[in-house]
Amino acid sequence: MPADTHANVAAYALDALDAQDEREFEQHLASCERCRDELAALREAAAGLAYGAADAAPPPELKLRILDQARAERTNVSSLPARRRSWAPLAAAAGLAAAVALGIGVWAGTRSTSDPLASVLAKPGAKLVQLQGHGVVAVAPDGTAAVALSLPRAPAGKTYEAWVMRKGTARPAGIFSGSTVAKLQRSVPRGAVVAVTLEPAGGVDQPTTKPLAATEAVS
Amino acid sequence: MLTAQPPSARDLARLSDEALLSLVASSDEDALAALYDRFGGVAYGLALRILRDEALAQDAVQDAFLGVWRTADRFLAERAKASTWILTLVHRRAVDLVRREHVRRSEPLEGAPEPAAATSVEDEASLGFRRRVVQEALSQLPPEQRQALELGYYGGLTQSELAERLDQPLGTIKSRMFTGLSRLRDLLDQAGLEGSYP
Numbered sequence: 001m002p003a004d005t006h007a008n009v010a011a012y013a014l015d016a017l018d019a020q021d022e023r024e025f026e027q028h029l030a031s032c033e034r035c036r037d038e039l040a041a042l043r044e045a046a047a048g049l050a051y052g053a054a055d056a057a058p059p060p061e062l063k064l065r066i067l068d069q070a071r072a073e074r075t076n077v078s079s080l081p082a083r084r085r086s087w088a089p090l091a092a093a094a095g096l097a098a099a100v101a102l103g104i105g106v107w108a109g110t111r112s113t114s115d116p117l118a119s120v121l122a123k124p125g126a127k128l129v130q131l132q133g134h135g136v137v138a139v140a141p142d143g144t145a146a147v148a149l150s151l152p153r154a155p156a157g158k159t160y161e162a163w164v165m166r167k168g169t170a171r172p173a174g175i176f177s178g179s180t181v182a183k184l185q186r187s188v189p190r191g192a193v194v195a196v197t198l199e200p201a202g203g204v205d206q207p208t209t210k211p212l213a214a215t216e217a218v219s
Numbered sequence: 220m221l222t223a224q225p226p227s228a229r230d231l232a233r234l235s236d237e238a239l240l241s242l243v244a245s246s247d248e249d250a251l252a253a254l255y256d257r258f259g260g261v262a263y264g265l266a267l268r269i270l271r272d273e274a275l276a277q278d279a280v281q282d283a284f285l286g287v288w289r290t291a292d293r294f295l296a297e298r299a300k301a302s303t304w305i306l307t308l309v310h311r312r313a314v315d316l317v318r319r320e321h322v323r324r325s326e327p328l329e330g331a332p333e334p335a336a337a338t339s340v341e342d343e344a345s346l347g348f349r350r351r352v353v354q355e356a357l358s359q360l361p362p363e364q365r366q367a368l369e370l371g372y373y374g375g376l377t378q379s380e381l382a383e384r385l386d387q388p389l390g391t392i393k394s395r396m397f398t399g400l401s402r403l404r405d406l407l408d409q410a411g412l413e414g415s416y417p
Contacts, residue, residue: 010397011378015314016371018379040299045404047306049372050265052353055346058263062277063255067248069281070288074246115235128292135245148241150250153230179230179247181238 009035013042116146116183127218129194134213135179137194143187145173145194151212153178154198161199163207165214166192175203191217236301244291251288258302259284261346262309268373269313270320279316283309310372317375356406364399367392 005028011017012025029035120126123140130136135149147162154160154177162173164186173186173194188194195211231239231253239257242250262283266276286308287294294304357365370376370384378396382389 007393007397010400011371011393013400014368014371014396015311016376016378016381016396018377021378041404042400043307044300044303045400045407046310046372047300047303048349048353048356048403048407049368050261050306050310051346051349052357053261053265053268053350053373055260055350056264056267058259058277058280062263062280063252063259066255066281066284067252069285070251071248073285073288074248115237117241118235118237130245133245135247136241148238148245150242150245150247179242179249181234181241 006032006035009038010042013039013046115181117148117181120144120146120183129215129218131194131196131215132213134196137184137188137215137218139188139194139218143189145184145186145188146182147174147176147184147194147196148181149176149196150179151176151196157201158198159201159203160196160212161203161207163195163197163211164188164192165195170195170207172203172205175199188218190219193217236305240287240291240294240301240304243288244294251284254287254301254305255284258305258309261306265306265309266313269310269317269375275316275320276313279313280309283312286312314375352407352410356403356410359406360399360402364395364402367395368399368403371396 005025008017008021008025012022017025029039117136117138120138120140121128123142123144125141126138128136128138131147131149134151135147137145137147139145145164149160149162151160160176160178162176162184163170164173164184165171166189171186173184173188174182176182184194193214193216195207195214197207197209197211199208231242231249234242234250234253236254236257239250239254243254259280262280263276266279266283267273270276270279283305287305294301357368360368366385367381370381371378376384378392379389381387382392385392
């Protein structure tokens, strides 16, 4: 009953399917591009409804509880090697299945154009690689890359500098004062590693310190 | 207030929702806090409307934001608007709870809690604007479509519960939900309620 299943896309976007219908619809989604596109658009409209509810101030303790628990989970999880692995294979091979299994829905298309990370990710075949807990690097097949960096503000007189390293050479790819999202000023070819070092203010031509963080080789 | 924040928190305020989420994916707590500051009020208002119980609404928001924390990397792989993803997690969690807890769901249209103070004047103004746009869009739908969306989305009723409650064939409810939500999408698009968080 594919037609009937397709008709469930709006109810799915509203979280209004009964459990059995929901399972069937998620199976259907995995093989129906039209439904995935439609769902992405309808999800946005459904999320718009969230703003139609009266805004209410949650108690301040709620934020503290959430952050406390998040911190506790990070302590437990951050030592696991899986946390450091690239997500690219997941995104490429299992992203759809994972999203469906989670019941989160399937998403397509980004609207954010001013965000350098999002604009790289919008390119077909773009991948994300972890920066060892200090952020992520998005790399498109044409080598365009952007970094989301999560680091404390650099000390006075110092700057963070990104490098594209390949075949024993390091080429400067931008300087940053701390947490930021920025396009890398050098393309990242296959096999290259993106690394971040702490350098004298203004940046240098070759790294003078050991990387604070580095990606795996970009595949 | 601003002087009490560490420099990194001030920097984060300039980042897009999607950029913050990418930092959350690398276990950045400040980024999670910043996302909560942006969406906590809307999330809590939504959860309260669905659950009509402060403790349960807090549970729903907490579970949803911890879901954001744990699965932000999957969001990145899927490429959508961060606000949509976060509010979807909140809605799903609230609906799961309302179904599990058998909270009274008979009058979801009435008794919405009074709006409380938002975090800042600008936030309040932009949220108030969004609320008006959504309510205006809803008011332009045919009454039966609006009813299906509101009972489903805010009431947490499934489409078959709705069919039974309204004494209508399931196909009719499906059609109302589909037509209503598609029309709402067009109306929100026209009203310019797209794009990133203001």
